[in-house]
Amino acid sequence: MITQKRKLNFDKALALASRAQQFIPGITQTASKRPEAFAPGAFPDFIERAQGSRVWDVDGNEYIDFVMACGPVTLGYCYPEVDHAIQTQLARGIIFSRPGALEAEVAELLAEIVPSAEMTRFFKGGAEANSAALRLARAFTGRTRVASCGYRGWHDQWAVVHTPRGIPHCLAELIHEFKYNDLQSLETLLENDPHQFAAVIIDPVSAETPQENFLRGVQALAHKHGALLIFDEIVTGFRLAPGGAQAYFGVTPDLAVFAKGIANGMPLSAVVGRRDVMQMATQVFMTLTYGDEQLSLAAARATLNVLRTQDVCGHIWRAGRRLVQGVKQIIEETGTPFAFRGVEAMPAFVATQQFAGKPLTGEEQNCAWYYLLAELAQHGILWRKHSLILPSYSHTEQDIDRAVEAMGYVLSDLRDLLAAGKLRQAVPVTDLPIGFKRL
Ligand SMILES: Cc1ncc(COP(=O)(O)O)c(C=O)c1O
Structure with missing residues (x-):
């Protein structure tokens, strides 16, 4: 096992969010960076610093980032x-x-x-x-x-x-x-x-x-x-x-x-x-x-x-292929309601709206996204919903393998929760907002 699940503490982030709320409509400027675009309360909302493929939130938690500031940081942070x-x-x-x-x-x-x-x-x-x-x-x-x-x-x-x-x-x-x-x-x-x-x-x-x-x-x-x-x-x-x-x-x-x-x-x-x-x-x-x-x-x-x-784009394609191959296999094995779309250099993982041959309600889909993002964050992986995943020149094979391994744990648990009809209870937030939908 190369990933370690940890309980996240967001005390500083919560204090910062309530200050930001008073002075900035919507807390931040980019729709796809707002709390509701992720898993409110269970996902880091404020980042303090970054290096390569890593970011650290204001509470000191470290993550491998697959959102990469929504795309511009193709070489990696602080290149x-x-x-x-x-x-x-x-x-x-x-x-x-x-x-x-x-x-x-x-x-x-x-x-x-x-x-x-x-x-x-x-x-x-x-x-x-x-x-x-x-x-x-x-x-x-x-x-x-x-x-x-x-x-x-x-x-x-x-x-x-x-x-x-x-x-x-x-x-x-x-x-x-x-x-x-x-x-x-x-x-x-x-x-x-x-x-x-x-x-x-x-x-x-x-x-x-x-x-x-x-x-x-x-x-x-x-x-x-x-x-x-x-x-x-x-x-x-x-x-x-x-x-x-x-x-x-x-x-x-x-x-x-x-x-x-x-x-x-x-x-x-x-x-x-x-x-x-x-x-x-x-x-x-x-x-x-x-x-x-x-x-x-x-x-x-x-x-x-x-x-x-330098072979920046070749590296990004190889990283993307490794990621897609690993995550696709886990999705297939677990039957969880996600699918890969697009191309590996900028893969989209989308919701498929079905589990075990039955349609999922909007709330179940939202819960599945929330669970995925929150649990991945606990494994040290920053992911996003409804949008592109953006590997960079700084992502190593180990980074990709850690993400795939984390995805394996999270999607297996998600499958079990969906099969047992217990996903709703596992997600602490009610009235989940849909968030900004880029795709
Ligand atoms: C394909 C495409 N066009 C246009 C835009 C808008 O760019 P900006 O947010 O810098 O105005 C984006 C932003 O995500 C985009 O992905």
């Missing part, structure tokens, strides 16, 4: 080359009144690594970069509608479809969703409103793997209808391959958006793409104070150099 680059730049200045030298250098590195990156504009967040890419596409084509598949972020024009509260309803007319691996659903949209679509935007992989020729088919349909193809590579970028999913699958979009993974956790995003489309950025209004902030660009330069010279 020496990146931290050194940030420290060196910090001594020189954070931001200047004229452009620093780093912007052009990082854009040039991106052009070398990413197939579509003839030119680059930098931003801070993923939603912001997606909005910028769409503005470029609209200006270039003179059209307004967008066909979208997947999550794009919190900005009005994206969030209006699923979380419309506080957003002018008229925006919903301009965004049309199509289904992953369903070219017909895209074709129907594009044919129903001919000459209206500026862009087709999609994350090349999410909780599903593209069927043979799906991405190429999306590209062909977009171009047939005069729309640009935009890849949202916010998660796939610098993870599936140094050049992103576009390099991995050999499909080069007109524009692509990168964020997580570009600077190993520093706040930087980028729109890259075809020179003629990117040049529109000089004709539309697209400006921000922090786009050339130097610490993030220094971190990006260091991160991209590590990606160029």
Whole structure:
């Protein structure tokens, strides 16, 4: 046995949560980091420090992290080359009144690594970069509608479809969703409103793997209808391959958006793409104070150099494969209501809503997630529900094996509780919230 179950103490975290509640609506800024996204009361809510694949919560408990800050930390926490680059730049200045030298250098590195990156504009967040890419596409084509598949972020024009509260309803007319691996659903949209679509935007992989020729088919349909193809590579970028999913699958979009993974956790995003489309950025209004902030660009330069010279993505794939293989086998052996989806470099473990041939109620599913997350935390493993698991370059084979072993104990116990109809009693919280659902 390599994992040791321990009882967790969250005294400091509980005190901090009640303070945070008074001053921050929702306790924290990222929906998928809120307590209700995990197992409230039985999972660490505040982290104090991190190193490699490990994090320590404010109460001093140590964990192997498989959430990795929701994706940006592809190299691992406190990666020496990146931290050194940030420290060196910090001594020189954070931001200047004229452009620093780093912007052009990082854009040039991106052009070398990413197939579509003839030119680059930098931003801070993923939603912001997606909005910028769409503005470029609209200006270039003179059209307004967008066909979208997947999550794009919190900005009005994206969030209006699923979380419309506080957003002018008229925006919903301009965004049309199509289904992953369903070219017909895209074709129907594009044919129903001919000459209206500026862009087709999609994350090349999410909780599903593209069927043979799906991405190429999306590209062909977009171009047939005069729309640009935009890849949202916010998660796939610098993870599936140094050049992103576009390099991995050999499909080069007109524009692509990168964020997580570009600077190993520093706040930087980028729109890259075809020179003629990117040049529109000089004709539309697209400006921000922090786009050339130097610490993030220094971190990006260091991160991209590590990606160029070391087998980061190969390591992530191998770690993911080992994890998926181990966890899948346990799921099959125990018959517990979970399944693997997507690709191993960013696996999604989802709920299957059935146990022993019988459907589970919503409450039973919630209890199963709660139990899984709470028990894994006691085994020193940070996991998440409804979303991607994100191994990094710093995860070792031992880390993966510890997670698989812990999963073995937890899912065996979960099976027994489900079979005996005793899961509800084993979960201390009633009225469990569903939490933010990313997939
Ligand atoms: C595919 C994808 N697009 C866009 C976003 C939004 O990025 P941000 O939260 O940085 O605005 C995310 C964030 O999780 C994402 O996964």
